[in-house]
Amino acid sequence: MTTKQPEFTLSRPGALIAALPAILGFVPESSLVLVSVDGGELGSVLRVDLSEELADSIGHLADVAAAATPEKAIAVIVDAHGACCPVCNDEHRRLIAILEHELSRNDIGLLSAHVVDEVAPGGRWHCADGCGAGGTVDDPAASPLAAAAVLEGRQLYRRRSDLQAVIAPDDAARSAAVAAAIDDAAADRAAAAAGDARGLARRDVEQAVAAIVAMAVGRMPGGTELARLGASLSDVLVRDTLCALAISEHSGAAEMLWSTLARSLPEPWRAEALVLVAFSAYARGDGPLAGVSLDAALRSVPRHRMAGLLDTALQSGLRPDRIRGLADTGYRLARQLGVRLPQRQELGRRAGGDSAA
Incomplete structure (x- = not known):
């Protein structure tokens, strides 16, 4: 879903990754997150689970991203084993190569791709193509987007399963x-x-x-x-x-x-x-x-x-x-x-979202 970005910059991977929980509503784990960028601003954000079948469905992910007609995109792979596993890194590079190809088919350029072990204060990220860049993740709770979410009254969940529990059969x-x-x-x-x-x-x-x-x-x-x-x-x-x-x-x-x-x-x-x-x-x-x-x-x-x-x-x-x-x-x-409904209430414009392909 499209989000607004109060005092937020896309140029720092550690800050972008820290903002993901506020955008998605939960802390992503074992995920591929695709952030669209249009006019230099954060646009729609899509998230899918990492899986053995993911490579076969990346084309669909790119098609969904293209619906908002963004100019560029940034990819983030969240993988607890990605920072120290050569085989995992090879797989990440393969996924990003497929993603870049599918995005280009939709006239979307891939600005950058990052791999992070966890979306938490001090989590470690590095560029997916082995360029050597890397660093730590900012505190997600201190992200400007997290502050905006709290002010808007949106609840942030620790895991996606906690969010799913809102609608899951329970009694x-x-x-x-x-x-x-x-x-x-x-x-x-x-x-x-x-x-x-x-x-x-x-x-x-x-x-x-x-x-x-x-x-x-x-x-x-x-x-x-x-x-x-x-x-x-x-x-x-x-x-x-x-x-x-x-x-x-x-x-x-x-x-x-x-x-x-x-x-x-x-x-x-x-x-x-x-x-x-x-x-x-x-x-x-x-x-x-x-x-x-x-x-x-x-x-x-x-x-x-x-x-x-x-x-x-x-x-x-x-x-x-x-x-x-x-x-x-x-x-x-x-x-x-002929039914009288409760009175209308004005709603402020609020942002945030998880769109799973």
Whole structure:
């Protein structure tokens, strides 16, 4: 996702590497990170896991980077064994050579490539092509981008797995109760929709709003209510209307409900909740959470239209304010349904993101 860079320079590898946790939302490990540069400024940032298959997928990584049409890019390989392993260094040079070729195919020049053992104060980096340059990593907590992330209220995670835990199933008993009830909830909706589909959508939106208002004061929904809410999200009109809540005065409670549903609903029902988590996170500038939510949604429903569109927007560096129009559409849909939603709340422009190819 595209980021702004307060008092930040790309000319010092130790500072650039230290900024990665603030950009990605977590500390990268065993990763290839590609930082796009346009007009001398930091642009979209992509991260993929190091793996034996990575060389075969670098072309796709370059294609995703090209969506934002950057002029240049910088590569960072994070590998705990890279600093002292000749075989690893050979592999790193091979990966960078493939990356440089694929980037050039997209008219993107590779400015530099660095290998670092860990993204932590005192971590050691060196240039991937064996030029002899090297040094230590600055303190990530002292990075200007980290300070900006804290001021914007974004949470930084120690590992990507900690970020993924926000949406991962966590309560077996609750999940079992929801799974047992959701088929009945879906059948009840189907029967009601046959009589008055718009009336049902209006009722579903009102119930979701009521659940969000209740969560705002600390009341958590039970398994039956979660099943009913989850079943209602299969109605595109309901889901798109509820997108409005991402810019409402209850946006935090709404995102909490979507996250609870994502952790509680069985497949493939949870895909819609994951899309709402992703949209809410994206709208407030939390690219990392949006990215992992979209990744999970597309694993659940690979051809999910809205998840695919949001994923493309996120990976191409489209700023949050550009996608908030869907939230405005949600308010328009609510008026057509005759539903009064919580009041709009102005959102500041926030930055940061992890776009995994």
